[in-house]
Amino acid sequence: MKKIILIALLATSTLLLASCGSEAPLTEAQQAEKYNMTTTEYKEMKDAAARMNMTIEEHMKHSSMDDSEMDMDMSDDSHMIEDDMEMDMNK
Numbered sequence: 001m002k003k004i005i006l007i008a009l010l011a012t013s014t015l016l017l018a019s020c021g022s023e024a025p026l027t028e029a030q031q032a033e034k035y036n037m038t039t040t041e042y043k044e045m046k047d048a049a050a051r052m053n054m055t056i057e058e059h060m061k062h063s064s065m066d067d068s069e070m071d072m073d074m075s076d077d078s079h080m081i082e083d084d085m086e087m088d089m090n091k
């Protein structure tokens with residue numbers, strides 16, 4: 001009889017652990033809160049980070065370094081710089 005109780009206890013504790021584990025990753029709203037952003041801002045940030053193959057943390061670090069913030073289209077920027085240089089050379 002005791003064995004059955006023990007097994008039942010083990011089963012329930014395993015279930016509890018499993019349910020806790022599946023809850024572990026934060027929701028977007030929770031993460032947004034963590035970074036002091038609105039959910040929309042967080043989603044934009046995440047998208048931008050994904051486009052640059054970065055985690056959101058890495059992305060936030062370097063986006064806080066240069067002032068351009070969220071709309072950093074690096075490819076566009078470098079293209080603009082190239083254009084400027086060409087124009088300078090043509091002068």
Ligand SMILES: [Cu+2]
Nearest residue numbers: 049052054059
């Ligand atoms: Cu980035």
